[in-house]
Amino acid sequence: MDNNLCLDVTDLPRELIFLLEVLKSDNGSIHLDGENAVTEINWNLFLELAMHHRIYPLIYPKLKMVDKKRIPENVINFLGQQYKQNTFHMLQLSAEMGKISQLFSDNKVRLLNLKGPVLATDLYGDLSLRTCGDLDVLVPIHDLEKVDQLLLNQGYIKDDYIQTILGDWKWRHHHVTYFHSTNQIKIEIHWRLNPGPGKEPCFDELWERKRVSSLTNYPVYYLGREDLFLFLVSHGARHGWSRLRWLTDINEILKQEMDWAELIKILKKYQYLQIGGQALILASQLLNSKLPEDSRPLVLKNTPKKLAQEAIFYFNRMVNLHSFPIPVDVAVYHKHHLFSLMSSKQKVFFILSFLYPYPEDAEILPLPKQVHFLYFPLRPFLWIWKKLKKQVLRGRIS
Structure with a gap:
């Protein structure tokens, strides 16, 4: 852990600290301050945190290696059940991912997978080690009508929740959701990586740097590594890093070879330097991620550390931004935090967008x-x- 980047985590609950220790541990060598610290754990809260942060597939194999006297049997059994269910779900998503990729390709629609099983295998080397509720894919905006018809023909139903005026959906929103009632699979069709009005790489640019996965029998395309880092940090920051799963993604991608000079160039171009630094500091301080020397320019200034400290609020409160209604104090805090994440140029565009x-x-x-x-x-x-x-x-x- 880099002392120059230290964050104040004194208010984190003991159960979350233990969860972080499990994530950081290898070969069952889990430590807490004091010999009897594990006996003081509220295991119901621990399991609630593991489910909330969507990291139970990562901690289950590690906890199985711990002395059975230290971890209650019901905790291991519960996590094991969730682990098996997630593995089955990821296999189901993997099959659907290959099917949809082939369907779109046959109909001349380019598709980039953003998350899902392909992300699990790329980052963790095993699709069972990451959770994923649905399939997130990116397509060119001009193909949305064709995509809509293709999915409707496959039995998907569109959740048409977007209200729009004067075409503002193209930049104020970034995806639309489809659900299949038979196989219970949800697909989010993105035409942007994130909601606007910020700048981001266009589809053609991302397509040029794409990679191909051999996870399924049919080729599946997904983001290049530097583009994936940009997407992961922008997505995690936008949600306050309120789930540790997004931070463990950063921890894993930091273990891979990355062209940091090119990445910093991309982050600078699209005004994401400070949230890139925020992600690195959080990963370093909470998960003991090793920061490559070439990544250091992202964490040198005070703003990334300030933003990282602000994100600790979400861990203290176990914030769920997808559960409505959001508590008023959380909503107000999140609104201000989102604004603080923006660069000066992004803030100007954001303020001007109110005139639309x-x-x-x-x-x-x-x-x-x-x-x-x-x-x-x-x-x-x-x-x-x-x-x-x-x-x-x-x-x-x-």
């Missing part, structure tokens, strides 16, 4: 579609009206 009409504007003042362009000059007035209406409602409630 929102679907809610059409709810406040419905206009015929052919004159929706009027929402641009009306936007400031509609925003003020919306804020005043909220204040009135709050006043009535109080």
